[in-house]
Amino acid sequence: MKQDSKPAMRSARRSAKGPTVADVARLAGVSAMTVSRVINNDGKVLPKTRERVEAAIAATGYVPNPAARSLASGRQRRIALVHANPSAAYLSEFLVGSLAEASACDAQLLVEHCSEAEPTSALVARLRSHNIDAVLLPPPLADDMALLAALNAEGFLVAQVATGLPASFARAVSIDDEGAAMDITRRFIAAGHRRIGFIAGNTNQTSSALRRAGYERALAEAGIAIDSDLITQGDFTYRSGLDAASRLLALAQRPTAVFASNDDMAAATVTAAHRAGLDVPRQLSICGFDDTAIATTVWPELTTIRQPIADMARRATRLLVEAIDAGDEKSTPRHERLEFEFIERGSTAPLPALD
Amino acid sequence: MKQDSKPAMRSARRSAKGPTVADVARLAGVSAMTVSRVINNDGKVLPKTRERVEAAIAATGYVPNPAARSLASGRQRRIALVHANPSAAYLSEFLVGSLAEASACDAQLLVEHCSEAEPTSALVARLRSHNIDAVLLPPPLADDMALLAALNAEGFLVAQVATGLPASFARAVSIDDEGAAMDITRRFIAAGHRRIGFIAGNTNQTSSALRRAGYERALAEAGIAIDSDLITQGDFTYRSGLDAASRLLALAQRPTAVFASNDDMAAATVTAAHRAGLDVPRQLSICGFDDTAIATTVWPELTTIRQPIADMARRATRLLVEAIDAGDEKSTPRHERLEFEFIERGSTAPLPALD
DNA sequence: CAATATTGTGTTAGCGCTATCATAAGGTCA
DNA sequence: TGACCTTATGATAGCGCTAACACAATATTG
CATH class of the missing domain: 3.40.50.2300 (Response regulator)
Known part of the structure; x- marks a missing residue:
């Protein structure tokens, strides 16, 4: 233990300034300016010099002081x-x-x-x-x-x-919203689904159109005709998902799977399915999008696309x-x-x- | 327009430094140090001087430069x-x-x-x-x-x-977790409820105990006996709420109201009620706690306590x-x-x- | 080969603020 | 009244870094 007693530690740390450019410069045998150039990846520095400086930085454990940096440079970010x-x-x-x-x-x-x-x-x-x-x-x-x-x-x-x-x-x-939507839809198709409902997102978000395009492309690719009854409009809210899902489930030939454009609407679809007395996923598969908290909050938990x-x-x-x-x-x-x-x-x- | 063309604006702004302590000091007819004292609420400054400096600060629109501040003071926060x-x-x-x-x-x-x-x-x-x-x-x-x-x-x-x-x-x-829980419970009582279920939160959170205490105090205050069947343990997750609510609703004499210790469990209670074929709030009143996003996501939206x-x-x-x-x-x-x-x-x- | 670029590095001078000490002005006390 | 303590304020010197220029050392040119 270098520092003496507990109470003193914080203040000790405050004064125990770390190494500065000057320290690094001395150790590397160059000027402070050269060190500055190295850490800023700036101007021309001979590879050899750079190496020496970098070694000195590593040796001293130098970390630039942001305050001094932005004060001197006038930059703010x-x-x-x-x-x-x-x-x-x-x-x-x-x-x-x-x-x-x-x-x-x-x-x-x-x-x-x-x-x-x-x-x-x-x-x-x-x-x-x-x-x-x-x-x-x-x-x-x-x-x-x-x-x-x-x-x-x-x-x-x-x-x-x-x-x-x-x-x-x-x-x-x-x-790749479109790719992700295709992925989901293809998986539904691969799982045997043919009547796949889609709940679209708010039209003021460009990704909504892409998700829909992905859904449609995957269907087309599999030679499944696009049935406009299976496409309903939502606006990314739970509420809109409830309405959209009810419409889908009220269809004479109801879908066996629903792809909702986000998790909130997918969660609403789960609720709508339960209200309609359908078992999820036995009688209705539901997939969301985003992997937000609600995906793991509802029961059953939602299959979805995780956006990083x-x-x-x-x-x-x-x-x-x-x-x-x-x-x-x-x-x-x-x-x-x-x-x-x-x-x-x-x-x-x-x-x-x-x- | 002082600045000439669009592209130049950012760089112009960068150089167009605002007023500094020196500017303020000059205007107020004091030294920079005194200005520093005023803005730091530091040391002794005569009320009269302080006023003059404050006026000068207002007049110049001076804003301290954080970088300079922390560099000079060595503070970091x-x-x-x-x-x-x-x-x-x-x-x-x-x-x-x-x-x-x-x-x-x-x-x-x-x-x-x-x-x-x-x-x-x-x-x-x-x-x-x-x-x-x-x-x-x-x-x-x-x-x-x-x-x-x-x-x-x-x-x-x-x-x-x-x-x-x-x-x-x-x-x-x-x-005041306990007070808030009392508030909810009292309102239930005032609304005519006598059999009020409680879903407790995770015991590793101290507020859980307080919420329960509030619930019990409000009941005691109204002379309602505490029925341990009406108190179930949850852990703040939706899943635990589902289980707890099912237990409450399966009771021979089921509650007419449920107070869940957070919104997730309250939302789960809504779902459980729906599954049991109960209308919310007609046949079962449900109150949550926290007012997080899920409170307005579910249907009906949750009555709850908003924590700021x-x-x-x-x-x-x-x-x-x-x-x-x-x-x-x-x-x-x-x-x-x-x-x-x-x-x-x-x-x-x-x-x-x-x- | 001198005249001129080019390159890598060092020097100097602050950036805007505050710590620290010095100083002046006003009190207090015997 | 002079020795002393209080204040309120000022002067000075950096904090750690980089912009801007200065300067060698080398490369390029006619």
């Missing part, structure tokens, strides 16, 4: 995460991911709520006054073209997460930080795609021997 | 938010609140997940290496006495949120920041209590005219 009612589960995963990355990159993350009613100009003004460099948008805001355009026009860097239609000027991270929300938020945050560092205009916006994962739980089952 | 599986809805509200306060107080918030299996020592080591000053604990970790003790022994400042049993050395913010989670997180964060600033040992840990709110939705109704 302020990113606003603007959200307008994604589900709480979504938001929390999103927050965890973006926060982790922001603090790792030493960027500041401001969380702003944007009510539906608020005019874009007010939001922009708010961001301006907070001196924001970049804006991170989870759905449904990621699909608000007017907002995106306004932010871009104002010179903010923008990243969209989980959008189906990335803007050319924006960074974007999403999954935290990872997407992390990547998007990283893209923004890089864009901020690159300075104006330089970097081309990147659009990335992360892998989804099919998660099989209790709400789906193969169709029992056909009639 | 690093707070870790350690969570181990609170519900996503809870976590997201919690994050939003603590983040907002942290950024307002110019503190850094690190979010750490702590798996159940991870030994306390590993967590402590992790916090150490991140140079954490204080730890913010949402439930269920807020009730983990071993963890609390370990953190305190290591010299970390600690804040517990929503615990029923604040530690003497820790800051704490909670609501974001506010609690905000207050707790603030208490930690103050404690960090106060330095070692000085400040006495404060325990605060925030107001809860009874939210009436569709899952409760007065008992129809007693036979």
